[in-house]
Amino acid sequence: MKELVTVIVPILEPQINPTEEKLLHHALEILADYPIIFVAGEGADLSVVREHAENIDVVHFPKRFFESRQHLGQLLLMPDFYDRFNWCDFLLIHELNSWVIKDELHYWCKQGYDYLKAGPVLTDAHAAPGFLKRITGLSEEEKRLFGMGYADNGLYLCRIERMTAALKGKRSVAHQYRHNPNLPNADSVFWELEANRFLPHLRKPTDIVRSHFAQFGVQYQNTTLPFALTGISRDNIHEMPYFKTLPETE
Numbered sequence: 001m002k003e004l005v006t007v008i009v010p011i012l013e014p015q016i017n018p019t020e021e022k023l024l025h026h027a028l029e030i031l032a033d034y035p036i037i038f039v040a041g042e043g044a045d046l047s048v049v050r051e052h053a054e055n056i057d058v059v060h061f062p063k064r065f066f067e068s069r070q071h072l073g074q075l076l077l078m079p080d081f082y083d084r085f086n087w088c089d090f091l092l093i094h095e096l097n098s099w100v101i102k103d104e105l106h107y108w109c110k111q112g113y114d115y116l117k118a119g120p121v122l123t124d125a126h127a128a129p130g131f132l133k134r135i136t137g138l139s140e141e142e143k144r145l146f147g148m149g150y151a152d153n154g155l156y157l158c159r160i161e162r163m164t165a166a167l168k169g170k171r172s173v174a175h176q177y178r179h180n181p182n183l184p185n186a187d188s189v190f191w192e193l194e195a196n197r198f199l200p201h202l203r204k205p206t207d208i209v210r211s212h213f214a215q216f217g218v219q220y221q222n223t224t225l226p227f228a229l230t231g232i233s234r235d236n237i238h239e240m241p242y243f244k245t246l247p248e249t250e
Helices: 018-030 049-052 070-074 078-085 105-109 131-138 140-148 162-170 171-178 186-192 206-211
Strands: 003-010 036-041 056-059 088-094 116-117 156-157 214-216 228-230
Touching: 003 018, 003 105, 018 049, 070 156, 070 186, 078 162, 088 105, 088 162, 105 156, 116 186, 116 206, 140 186, 156 162, 162 171, 206 214
Parallel strands: 003 036, 003 088, 036 056, 214 228
Antiparallel strands: 088 156, 116 156
16 A cells, blocks of 8 residues: 655755754654655765754665756656655655645645645746736746746645656656756746646646645745745745744744
């Protein structure tokens, strides 16, 4: 019988910073009831991770995919990545820019969706493509601006079988996204704009529902708590209202 869900924590080069270490420690605590696997480049130094969890499970991929977030996005657009974890139904990709608030992972796996992720933060409301624009397609500049809205948005829940099928069904498009050096956060842009462009490969929630799954920390204003916050970095964590409410020991 398959596992329901596995938590995947990517570790990028170089060594993680103190804020990322704080997010890591919290993730290991709140998600302790689920299998947690670290993915890292071949030969990566995981000594800091082992300070928080001595016996860790690690899956290695080629080192080039962990040189930057842009390179990681290439890996997350490859069906082989998802197939590597085919012993479970879902993956929670948890980059070290996110903070799970409530242990609702089982609940979200049971809601019937294939892909859940917070929407982008766009400085220009007109940068959000409408229905017709999503069908006809965005220009390269429009995609670039859209992709910038996903900076540090590193938490999503996905059904492995449907993600793999979508990538194989859109093999050529996924290849273009993987090899576009000018498109930031290409994986997020692909899943948002291309996966369901002509045919509904993935079941996705409405904007309201996904706001209960995850929100950007800088936008959260102490209203109803979502499952998780994302968009967290050492440059903004101390300015986020949620973290101001936590005890210093958190």
